[in-house]
Amino acid sequence: MITTLIIVGLLVITYLLFTNFYPSFGGDVSKEQQVVYAKSEQFKNGKFNNTNPVPKDLSFSETVKLAFTFFTTKVPNGRPKVDLKATKIDSANIADYKGEARMVWFGHSSFLLQMDRKTILLDPMFGKVAAPLPILGGNRFNEEFPLEIEKLPKIDAVIFSHDHYDHLDYESILKIKNKTNHFYVPLGIRVHLEAWGIPANKITELDWWQDTQLDGINLVCTPAQHFSGRKMNNGQSTLWSSWVIQSKTENIYFSGDSGYAPHFKEIGEKYGPFDLALMECGQYNDMWSDIHMMPEETAQAGIDVRAKKIMPIHWAGFKLALHEWTDPIERVTKTAHALNLQVITPRIGEAIIVKESINTYTNWWEKL
Incomplete structure (x- = not known):
């Protein structure tokens, strides 16, 4: 018994030391910051919460069972x-771009947006694995990007939806922080950015339904139904969100990660219709359907937000669930067709003109 207790104690101490000093885990929200966040309707009992009572807190045995299922199940x-x-894009093409609003997909949920002569990154995750350590995750599906991070020109703004590893990546931040003017994040995420050397005056934190201006572009932090945390002992310590990005001529919705819930209709009523909605579609399972949409729900959420067209995201990047890698795109396009909702399916790196009304994209994923 004594030997067992010593081993357990050593493991706990090792974990605490590792998570406290290994930089990719980020920072921790202080007691003083919690007092500030307590003003948010989403912050209760020291944690951020969804409007609906989800996700369900798993017991230790349930967590172990879920992890065992994920790591041992073979998915054809x-x-x-x-x-x-x-598809490659030249750095000069980005630096000198003065055309109408366009986007470039870097895979998963990462985008480069150019609007009103501003260059904006959405959830710029350029890491090889979606985990704090390379041994803890499988490699991403695209080895190369449309443009390497080091060649990105000046970045006017970076927007993050939440702090999970497939959206907020330590190494990516190190590579872009000195060329980025400002970061826009939901409440709490500043602790990670500051831990990685980004000055406080370059970070704007927003609660749900709050907005701010980027030289005439309206940025609105809107609800999502998800969760947060980068280690076992700081779950729900930071907020998660979706985003509305509005210029005088374009209106874009970025869903972040979210389960299907009434907030989509509310966002559509307040800020729609949208020229383009980037909608989460991938890494789902019945066991966690309250925090990730099924593809059929993704299409319906596109209707709810009053999108003229949707682009499925959160797929074709990493294997983070037990479905076939093409299952999301096949199911969402089928359902969207039945709902008379336009879906665009660009390749990674292919230019997306936000207000373009003609879908000229191919089913590029077939036979891959």
């Missing part, structure tokens, strides 16, 4: 047979 066609080749 769980990954592409070959590396997903990205």
Whole structure:
């Protein structure tokens, strides 16, 4: 018994030391910051909460069972047979761009947006794995990007939806922080950015339904139904969100990660219709359907937010669930067609003109 207690104690101490000093875990919200966040309707009992009482807190045995299921279940066609080749874009093309609003997909949920001569990154995760350590995750589906991070020109703004590893990546932040003017995040995420050397005056935190201006572009932090945390002992310590991005001529919705819930209709009523909605579609399972949408729900959420067209995101990047890698895009396009909702399906790196009304994209994922 004594030997067992000593081993357990050593493991706990090792974990605490590792998570406190290994930089990719980020920062921790202080007691003083919690007092400030207590003004938010979403912050209760020291944690951020969804409007609905989800997600369910798993017991230790349930957590172990879920992890065992994920790591031992073989998924046929769980990954592409070959590396997903990205369409390349030149850095000068980005630096000198003065055309109408466009986006470039970097895979998963990461985008480069150019609007009103501003260059904006959404959830710029350029890491090889969606985990704090390389050994804890599988490699991403695209080895190369449309443009390497080091070649990105000046970035006017970076927007994050939440602090999970497939959206907020330590190494990516190190590579872009000195060329980025400002960061826009939901409440709490500043602790990670500040821990990684970003000055407080370059960070704007927002609660749900709060907005701010970026030289005439309206940025609105809107609800999502998800959760947060980068280690076992700081779950729900930071807020998660979706975003509305509005210029005088374009209106974009970025869902972040979210389960299907009434907030989509509320956002659509307040800020729609949207020229383009970037909608989470991938990494789902019945066991966690309250925090990630099924593809059929993704299409319905596009209707709810009053999108003229949707682009499925959160797929074709990482294997983080037990479905085939093409299942999200096949199911969402089928349902969207039945709902008379336009879906665009660009390749990684292919330019997306936000207000373009003609869908010229191919089913590029077939046979890969």
